[in-house]
Amino acid sequence: MSTPLNKQPFDLGKTAYLGLNLLLLAFLLAPIAIVLVFALNPTPYISFPPVGVTLRWFVKFFETGDFMRSLWLSLWIAACVLVLSVVIGGACALALARGHLPGRAFLTAFFMSPLMLPAILTGLALFQSYLLSGIGRPVWGLIMAHTLIAVPYVLRTTLAVLHNFDRRIEEAASVLGASPVRVFFEVTLPLIQPGVFAGGVFAFIVSFDQFPVSLFLVVPKGETLPVVLFNYMKFDLDGAIAAASMVSILLALAVVLVLERLIGLKAYVKL
Amino acid sequence: MTTRHPFSRRGLLRTSAGLAAAASFGAPSILHAETKTLKITTWGGKWGDIMKATVLPAFEKEHGCTVSADQAFPFVPKLQVSPKNDPLYDVLHTNSNEQWLAVVDGLVMDKITAKEVPNVADVYPYAVSDKIVGVSIFTSAIGLGYRTDKDITPPKSWKDLADPKLAGARGGYLIPVNSLGQCHLMMLGKIYGKGLQDLDAAYKALEQLKPIKLVDFTGQMEKMLLSAEVVEGVIHDSGVYRYEGANRQPVDFCSPSEGVMALEQVLNVAPGSKVKELAFAYIDYMLRPDVQKLLAEGVWYSPANKKVKLEAKYDAKLLTTPEKVATLIQPDWKWYNARKDDIDARVTKILKG
Amino acid sequence: MTLFNRMTSAAIKLQQVTKSFDGKVVAVDDVTLDIKAGEFFSLLGPSGCGKTTSLRMIAGFEMPDSGRVHVGGQDITDVPVHRRDMGMVFQSYALFPHRTVAENVAFGLRMRDVSKPEIAKRVAAALAQVALTGLEERKPAQLSGGQQQRVALARALVIEPRVLLCDEPLGALDRKLRQQMQFELKELQQRLGVTLVFVTHDQEEALAMSDRIAVMNRGRVEQVGAPTEIYERPRTRFVADFIGEINLLEDGPHPRALRPEKIRLVPAAEARLKGTVETANFLGGATLYRVNAGGRAYLARETHSGERSPRAAGDAVGLAWNDTDVVSLES
Numbered sequence A: 001m002s003t004p005l006n007k008q009p010f011d012l013g014k015t016a017y018l019g020l021n022l023l024l025l026a027f028l029l030a031p032i033a034i035v036l037v038f039a040l041n042p043t044p045y046i047s048f049p050p051v052g053v054t055l056r057w058f059v060k061f062f063e064t065g066d067f068m069r070s071l072w073l074s075l076w077i078a079a080c081v082l083v084l085s086v087v088i089g090g091a092c093a094l095a096l097a098r099g100h101l102p103g104r105a106f107l108t109a110f111f112m113s114p115l116m117l118p119a120i121l122t123g124l125a126l127f128q129s130y131l132l133s134g135i136g137r138p139v140w141g142l143i144m145a146h147t148l149i150a151v152p153y154v155l156r157t158t159l160a161v162l163h164n165f166d167r168r169i170e171e172a173a174s175v176l177g178a179s180p181v182r183v184f185f186e187v188t189l190p191l192i193q194p195g196v197f198a199g200g201v202f203a204f205i206v207s208f209d210q211f212p213v214s215l216f217l218v219v220p221k222g223e224t225l226p227v228v229l230f231n232y233m234k235f236d237l238d239g240a241i242a243a244a245s246m247v248s249i250l251l252a253l254a255v256v257l258v259l260e261r262l263i264g265l266k267a268y269v270k271l
Numbered sequence B: 001m002t003t004r005h006p007f008s009r010r011g012l013l014r015t016s017a018g019l020a021a022a023a024s025f026g027a028p029s030i031l032h033a034e035t036k037t038l039k040i041t042t043w044g045g046k047w048g049d050i051m052k053a054t055v056l057p058a059f060e061k062e063h064g065c066t067v068s069a070d071q072a073f074p075f076v077p078k079l080q081v082s083p084k085n086d087p088l089y090d091v092l093h094t095n096s097n098e099q100w101l102a103v104v105d106g107l108v109m110d111k112i113t114a115k116e117v118p119n120v121a122d123v124y125p126y127a128v129s130d131k132i133v134g135v136s137i138f139t140s141a142i143g144l145g146y147r148t149d150k151d152i153t154p155p156k157s158w159k160d161l162a163d164p165k166l167a168g169a170r171g172g173y174l175i176p177v178n179s180l181g182q183c184h185l186m187m188l189g190k191i192y193g194k195g196l197q198d199l200d201a202a203y204k205a206l207e208q209l210k211p212i213k214l215v216d217f218t219g220q221m222e223k224m225l226l227s228a229e230v231v232e233g234v235i236h237d238s239g240v241y242r243y244e245g246a247n248r249q250p251v252d253f254c255s256p257s258e259g260v261m262a263l264e265q266v267l268n269v270a271p272g273s274k275v276k277e278l279a280f281a282y283i284d285y286m287l288r289p290d291v292q293k294l295l296a297e298g299v300w301y302s303p304a305n306k307k308v309k310l311e312a313k314y315d316a317k318l319l320t321t322p323e324k325v326a327t328l329i330q331p332d333w334k335w336y337n338a339r340k341d342d343i344d345a346r347v348t349k350i351l352k353g
Numbered sequence C: 001m002t003l004f005n006r007m008t009s010a011a012i013k014l015q016q017v018t019k020s021f022d023g024k025v026v027a028v029d030d031v032t033l034d035i036k037a038g039e040f041f042s043l044l045g046p047s048g049c050g051k052t053t054s055l056r057m058i059a060g061f062e063m064p065d066s067g068r069v070h071v072g073g074q075d076i077t078d079v080p081v082h083r084r085d086m087g088m089v090f091q092s093y094a095l096f097p098h099r100t101v102a103e104n105v106a107f108g109l110r111m112r113d114v115s116k117p118e119i120a121k122r123v124a125a126a127l128a129q130v131a132l133t134g135l136e137e138r139k140p141a142q143l144s145g146g147q148q149q150r151v152a153l154a155r156a157l158v159i160e161p162r163v164l165l166c167d168e169p170l171g172a173l174d175r176k177l178r179q180q181m182q183f184e185l186k187e188l189q190q191r192l193g194v195t196l197v198f199v200t201h202d203q204e205e206a207l208a209m210s211d212r213i214a215v216m217n218r219g220r221v222e223q224v225g226a227p228t229e230i231y232e233r234p235r236t237r238f239v240a241d242f243i244g245e246i247n248l249l250e251d252g253p254h255p256r257a258l259r260p261e262k263i264r265l266v267p268a269a270e271a272r273l274k275g276t277v278e279t280a281n282f283l284g285g286a287t288l289y290r291v292n293a294g295g296r297a298y299l300a301r302e303t304h305s306g307e308r309s310p311r312a313a314g315d316a317v318g319l320a321w322n323d324t325d326v327v328s329l330e331s
Ligand SMILES: Nc1ncnc2c1ncn2[C@@H]1O[C@H](COP(=O)(O)OP(=O)(O)OP(=O)(O)O)[C@@H](O)[C@H]1O
Pocket: C021, C022, C025, C026, C027, C028, C045, C046, C047, C048, C049, C050, C051, C052, C053, C054, C201
């Protein structure tokens, strides 16, 4: 342990492993780096090498009413979707794993099916049925649509945790005097929480980044950020797009970190 | 954000009141005392800014209505899915090719005449020609944009794009998704073959243009020229003219001698619209000389109304005289759309290799 | 306070309890048991014989199809698990992985709304009892198997249950630790006087620890009795065979059984049967011989007191036993 680094023999395997990891990291971060360069470059087009550093695109992003309105709307929708999909997905997962439901495999596949369908079709189908049923396109319709897509993520992560769940732990609690409700809140929930929460983070990001489903369901002046960015891009392809992307990435990251702080992402060793 | 609270009590009350009314009269309820709403589509970017800041508020005030302007694509599929007797849009604003798609399904009207829209009497013939459904309120000219600082001879003909020196530095569009690319393909048929519909000649000519940089959004070509990734490419005039004055960039536009292709801004009305009169009034308004001037000078589009007088610098470059308008070539989108799938397959194969 | 209070323990009665799963497998078949208050009572039998199911019916996790369960003279068949006031130790320990050792032990007290200072006091006492003082803040994953076992025990006992149920609690421990825990558990049970129902498939463990044992087979109780009784007076062929080595003599109308240690190896003159040694297994304190006599094999165990007189495979030996040591079996 205390041998100085320079005395350690050269370990090919270890070096290769480190190299591979660095390569993967670069691969994952390169697109973000490119976006950042574009966002800070003063020219209104992608030029390499960059000719300078400016914050004008960020200023433009924050000063454009459409961007700000859609950013808040997207955040608000994503927050609602997170809560809804955690509740619905978590409850569905518990029912599927615990309830002695007939046709469980079918039901699981059914709940997962929004993932199988191209999202653009889901959006189009919902758009059509909303219009035909006279609902129109209210914000809650959009939230429901996002939730539909997000629930499978929560369902999947929660089912994975429940699959490895030792039910004796719940039995131990009940024999110690915990009523079924207390067992749920004292034992079941804390233990499946990492799975539910991981799914919730997915749900948030899926909603925040959602384009195909939103495409048909947004109304004029009620567009979400991805839709606004897409339309913006058709007319003005400048650094504001990149600035918006950077802000989105940072916001998503911040939300994940805050939730992590609040709820805790760590999985338990013995489940 | 606070304006649209999904579960507001009043919203619920209104919904249930509406349902009750609908149930008791057995017919779609018309709740009066509400101002009429005109639902339109419109572009974003600078155009959208002018519309939102000036053009639409003025129209709303004039007609005591509200305008709900959708800037989120895709317009035609959305219109297609909505009920015909209660369409999502009253006025559809698209380029010409999409109007032709929409008219096939009866989503928009065939023709708009001076009877419904008086200002149509003052438009250039192209704006209501047999190549147009609805009425074109502006047009751009599709020609060649080029860098003035890269030591190339300024192009004069569409054929100049094939100059071997431009290999890899010429720009075009992904033909399946971009109507400028589609126009260019037809133009290739005309200059290298028997006419706009000579696809075989067009395919052969396209093959000769490789290697070529392709973009999908129209706006991207502008950026490619600005960054000099493309030295010469197919583009609409407004995408080059707007870089003038303080925004001056080393780019220029050429109207090739063989003629320019028309990129029309078309307005049309959905037959099922509940506010048809208002829809026609809106189109008439958009054709009014003062509105035409404002938008034309704002985004460098050539106005369709003959009576519009632009400032000298715009007048010099845009298509504002019958002679200049005569250089416009209008593609037959009905013909093109009918073959689009075959063409897409073919050009994808050509450009992939 | 370093010791638990001596507990008020309760008697347990199973009355003709039957339980089947999926309408097919009869896991427990008409079982009647009378477990006395304060008794160390073992359920012993091979895998799948219904031990766990019986225990789970006492705990309330399973509902009998028919029959009643009484604890402390009270019919608790319909009382839900969390109101039964029992302690239970699972084979896998089933500790709460997201809670510390102290929190694990405190759980049952919290459920009973015991005051905070009282909880702290009793948790400390319980942990001292199982020699885990100092590990309060560890998470279960940071403990060894034996330590986890003790946490489970402390958690079950801290609520001073009337009855302690243990389902193979020592099954996951290595042999040495297991023996040590056997002593500790037995000692603790005696000190507290709690009624302990102990499930095991290890007959040595059952014999060593229990006041009484119920031997189960295919969902039924074959015999209930003190360890010596079970060992020396097995009632059925199954019991005789399951507990230790046995010689089955099937020469009469009923099968009869004879323990290997009751067979003496003697000179030919004194022998009932003459045979030859087939194998000789040295067991440390004794040797187990397999002797072929008259075409069948007999097991004879000879303890080594003083001089050993080793015999090897192939040696001719005589076998002798007392008739009083032969047990008649029911079937
Ligand atoms: N939940 C269940 N569903 C279906 N069958 C079950 C269930 N629990 C137990 N069984 C069956 O009931 C029978 C008795 O099981 P039990 O667990 O009581 O046996 P055991 O004596 O504890 O065995 P082991 O020593 O292997 O733990 C077995 O055949 C078992 O397969």
